[in-house]
Amino acid sequence: MTDGNSVRVVAAGDHFVLPSLITRAVEHEVERADVHEVRLGWPLEPFGPVAEVQEASDAEDELIEALAGAQVLVTQMGPVTGKVLAACPDLRLVVVCRGGPVNVNLDAAKDHDVRVCFAPGRNAAATAEFTVGMMLAALRRIPQAHDPLARQGSWEGATYYTYERSGLELEDLPVGLVGYGAVGSRVARVLCAFGARVMVHDPYVHGEIHGLRVTSLDDLLRRSQVITLHARLTPETRGLIGARELGLLPSGAVVVNVARGPLLDEGALCDALESGRLSAAALDTYEREPLPAQSRLPGLADRVVLTPHLGGASRAVAEKAARIAAEEVGRWVRGEPLAHCLT
Numbered sequence: 210m211t212d213g214n215s216v217r218v219v220a221a222g223d224h225f226v227l228p229s230l231i232t233r234a235v236e237h238e239v240e241r242a243d244v245h246e247v248r249l250g251w252p253l254e255p256f257g258p259v260a261e262v263q264e265a266s267d268a269e270d271e272l273i274e275a276l277a278g279a280q281v282l283v284t285q286m287g288p289v290t291g292k293v294l295a296a297c298p299d300l301r302l303v304v305v306c307r308g309g310p311v312n313v314n315l316d317a318a319k320d321h322d323v324r325v326c327f328a329p330g331r332n333a334a335a336t337a338e339f340t341v342g343m344m345l346a347a348l349r350r351i352p353q354a355h356d357p358l359a360r361q362g363s364w365e366g367a368t369y370y371t372y373e374r375s376g377l378e379l380e381d382l383p384v385g386l387v388g389y390g391a392v393g394s395r396v397a398r399v400l401c402a403f404g405a406r407v408m409v410h411d412p413y414v415h416g417e418i419h420g421l422r423v424t425s426l427d428d429l430l431r432r433s434q435v436i437t438l439h440a441r442l443t444p445e446t447r448g449l450i451g452a453r454e455l456g457l458l459p460s461g462a463v464v465v466n467v468a469r470g471p472l473l474d475e476g477a478l479c480d481a482l483e484s485g486r487l488s489a490a491a492l493d494t495y496e497r498e499p500l501p502a503q504s505r506l507p508g509l510a511d512r513v514v515l516t517p518h519l520g521g522a523s524r525a526v527a528e529k530a531a532r533i534a535a536e537e538v539g540r541w542v543r544g545e546p547l548a549h550c551l552t
């Protein structure tokens with residue numbers, strides 16, 4: 210909470226959650242009409258605190274310079290290091306426009322009595338929509354059909370208009386979701402609308418959810434023609450889907466991973482695609498990012514749909530992130546409990 214009538218905020222630069230979005234959202238939130246008492250008479254002047262927002266680069270030295278005298282930093286990707294925290298004694302609140310404040314040195318923040326907040330849930334809808342798009346692309350081989358026509362004008366309809374090469378439809382297809390959190394539950398809803406037979410494995414979700422079958426991982430793998438991964442990456446889930454698990458899938462199954470690369474053993478996946486045991490994979494996330502030059506995946510272009518970790522990127526996500534961050538700044542300014550705070 211600020212003592213004076215104005216709070217100095219630095220909106221640190223990023224190409225996605227633009228500083229200008231943060232500035233607008235913070236000004237709007239801090240100077241909210243319902244927070245202000247308005248003096249009678251003319252001109253109307255805000256009575257409550259005013260946000261002075263400065264946009265800055267998130268390069269360490271420039272950030273330190275911009276933070277001189279500032280109480281609040283809103284940032285997305287830039288590292289908030291021990292050096293930054295030590296050099297900015299006025300700083301009291303850092304809000305990270307991400308699912309977790311992974312770019313903040315939390316120990317240093319605690320040492321310097323700085324609260325650290327983040328913005329969960331901002332990209333669940335974007336990621337769920339993207340997942341379903343990837344699934345449809347893999348099931349109907351859309352990129353493989355698109356490439357020759359769009360790049361060379363080559364009409365290869367006959368290639369895919371055969372029984373063997375034609376794709377699968379979601380209606381009536383058994384689809385297994387590994388993880389039923391913010392993204393997984395949204396994917397389930399959309400798949401149900403397509404008429405897919407959706408099953409869920411999530412050890413932290415029990416009983417029946419929305420009429421869906423909740424089952425063990427092995428049972429889900431044996432029954433699913435498509436699996437889609439939506440667990441968080443934790444020590445428990447690292448390598449969750451390896452050669453043994455892929456071997457439980459029915460022949461010709463499809464694997465979708467728009468969650469985190471290390472959930473899945475990429476080598477085992479490539480083996481299964483090369484042998485023809487799996488018919489396709491749609492991946493947005495990888496064991497190593499960017500994809501290393503020696504990766505086998507691009508060599509499997511006929512069977513894979515690959516995107517460079519884009520699932521959580523939509524314009525609405527950037528706008529929601531700025532809004533969630535600004536709401537946290539507003540709570541702090543008003544001395545209310547913070548909603549998503551780790552320190």
Ligand SMILES: NC(=O)c1ccc[n+]([C@@H]2O[C@H](COP(=O)([O-])OP(=O)(O)OC[C@H]3O[C@@H](n4cnc5c(N)ncnc54)[C@H](O)[C@@H]3O)[C@@H](O)[C@H]2O)c1
Nearest residue numbers: 336388389390391392411413439440441442467468520521
């Ligand atoms: N590709 C992208 O750009 C992108 C964007 C957003 C999120 N993600 C990733 O998508 C995943 C889901 O995100 P979310 O926001 O839904 O997370 P979330 O925390 O809301 O949900 C994760 C779910 O995984 C479950 N889980 C934990 N251990 C499990 C296990 N052993 N087996 C199965 N389920 C398990 C949890 O109970 C929880 O319900 C995360 O890995 C996240 O990092 C990727």
Ligand SMILES: O=C(O)[C@H](O)COP(=O)(O)O
Nearest residue numbers: 306307308309520521522
């Ligand atoms: O993959 C994701 O979760 C997002 O694209 C970015 O991750 P973040 O929530 O850690 O910013």
